[in-house]
Amino acid sequence: MHLHATRTVFGEGNADARLMLVGEQPGDQEDRKGKPFVGPAGHLLDRALKEAGLDPADAYVTNAVKHFKFTRTEPRKRRIHRAPTLREMTACSPWLERELALVEPELIVVLGATAGKALLGSSFRVGQVRGTVMEEEIHGHRERLVPTVHPSSVLRAEDRDTAYQGFLADLKVAARALG
Template identity: 50%
Template structure:
């Protein structure tokens, strides 16, 4: 299938997802935030869910966590424009605190309901490697809870996919100690370099 045909299929899937009511999260979110990137990308980056900025913009990883991810990708030698970027859950789950909308972790049922759309993206893009950013993305792909420290920087065989688990950029932002934050960022860069080496392998 040509790249144009694949891109058309992704567009159709995104249009369909825009009307999704498979779980209650659509009621409070501004819009579905579908994935974006080349339809034949070798690498797919999967996060947890859109944040406030993503919910408003309708694009994945455009907020503070996205800035951390962009910087890590650049340092690792990966071009974000060549990656397909998406989330395990397509609607922003939050609670209102005054003027602010605070992130809430999606439930297992919400993650399972949204797996329908992630599977559609995987079926079309068929990446050589999936980089799962954080516990939610990794658990969604494995179909069961995981301990990130036990699977990090390993190539997981989750048929028919190969998955590399790493930390979510938002976890780095939550660290208050500057040294810890820098160390965590360096680890993310190293994980992404590991992903790049895997992609280069025959």
């Protein structure tokens, strides 16, 4: 739960952004710094956004869950990510809903399964819809979304180059959708 996290990590970026990126939850570095996507996955995301023709400075980035959930390795050296529960996603949904209402993005890039489930429900499967432009009802508003994998999955992939190229292709779909 949130009790062992260092802090709550809210989204940040351009409040008038046309593009919102929604990830899973803060990682170790995000928890320590209090900012979303500042660790290795965030650096990879920035690189891919630029390569896809999207300016990271013009986007708003956030997570479905606002705290870092982890376990420690022995002897308490590293904090290892643990997937958030439905209860944690539900508890954080008012904040995500408010961010969506304030920013009113033209397009949401859904980064991974947890973000997809938080926005679209438990039946969401990123592998079935990644790289497509979808229109869905979210919190009473019609939203356009492009689901893709979370950048951390690219970093964990056995074949990082192929995983990165797939991620990049999905972000290029988002760039075309924004015009």
